[in-house]
Amino acid sequence: MPLSSDQSVNETAGTLVKTLQGAFGTPAGYRPAHAKGRLTKGTFTPSQEAATLSTAPHFNNASTPILTRFSNSTGLHAIPDTDPNANPRGMAVRFLLSSDGHKHTDIIAHSTSHFPMRTGEGFLQMLGAIGGGTIGEFLAQNPSAKAFVEDPKPAPESFGTERYFGVTAFKLIDREGKETFVRYRIVPEAGYETLSEEELKGKGKDYLFEELEARLKSGLVSFKLMAQVAEEDDVTDDNTVHWPEERKQVELGTIEVEEMVGEKESKEEQQRIIFDPIPRVEGVDVSADPLLDMRAAIYLISGKERRAAASTA
Template identity: 80%
Template structure:
């Protein structure tokens, strides 16, 4: 997983990592936001193979690692804190037995992102730090839409919906390309908590509930894509496609077991999820946020790995 070939992207990504660490008081070696790793299986539909030559869309099944997480870099943030939304779901498809060959889908529980570019997000963080965020939001409608999008706490990580935000290309056997955006929906149904019910929950209720749920059986999700039509914007995550666009189910993600906590913490020191697919049959769109997110994740991940190796 290389850094971007654009030095300006890497410079901005490095500034974002430092700014986020400073904003949340996150030690450089601490693993991501508060989260937990789980294991499971992905089973594709027949439609998946017709849209892409990617191995996980053509094999009978593929092992997956799934990380559920809260927002912010505050590792002890209560699950009940409003700032813990949106929640994250990152899925790694393990394409070789040793796990060295893989591809990832990184989603969070809102279809919105505040800015089109990393530079814009860095400006937003600066406005937060300087107390001028209100002025920034008025000048940047996409950031205002992200802030105002309702983000109720889920009843469970297994009753939440997740979105990739950026567009990707699926490439079929004939070479035909289709722009898509991923969506992940829970088979248990979408369910959130009222403010009063949330207030009665423990600070770790989502992770406790996930462990209890998986002890009884798997939690499953549908992996869907929303398919773009001619004229739909693919280089700007803040421009949503109409809801009447065709949606296709690519398969089912079945989360089967939760990683033991000590092992989960150890593995989270090492794992670096990658927004860039880096696999045949799936490619990036021209959305600039993809390259920026990949650089941010890699810089942060390298810091975690370096801290882990000297611990």
């Protein structure tokens, strides 16, 4: 996983990492965003239609082992699950394509279909407006940021009853080279369930992680991996532009979360693992959305810092 070939992207990504760490006081060894999280193990089973859209191995093999990370927002590694700032929640899925775990591809999603800005530079300006006390003016001038802030983000009943959205577009490529632009959605098979403000008051600071562990002791937690399919004139290079909700959705397969990774092992692995927004696998390719290159650089810079902190701990 290399840094961007565009040095300006790397410089902005490095500034964003430092800005987020400073805003939250994030300790070494933790992510500057979505710092609080746990890893789980499971299996992905593709649908028959997935193989007609893409030659990617995880869409063609009978099944693929996966690692999944569920997380809260912010760089606060101990943020209570009940804190409104813990939304949006995150779900990252790693498809393990080799037995040694070195070959893989990832999907990164969060529990809102919105993202505040199209570019990393724009997001950095938004953070500056928050820190400078001018966020109201910034939101008035940037409708996408306003939509992200105002999008309802109720607390989920469970990580297993939350919906997760991949905001950037990708190309699925079939055996004839046909490209289909899609955005991923991860939909809970148990149904989408949230808590009222009154119900949330009775929950503990770690209720989501405790609930997930308890839920997995009594069975699997399953999701459908869906693809919202773009039509010819849909915008594919701007994550802030939504496609019409009536666009076709295709089921790509089933994500089955089977067990929690032990807390000690999870903490160590989370310092090591670097999820990658760029697919880097045959049969799936990037769109021209600039957020992909920026997020990949941010994750790599942050990941290298976490690994360095782990090696000196």
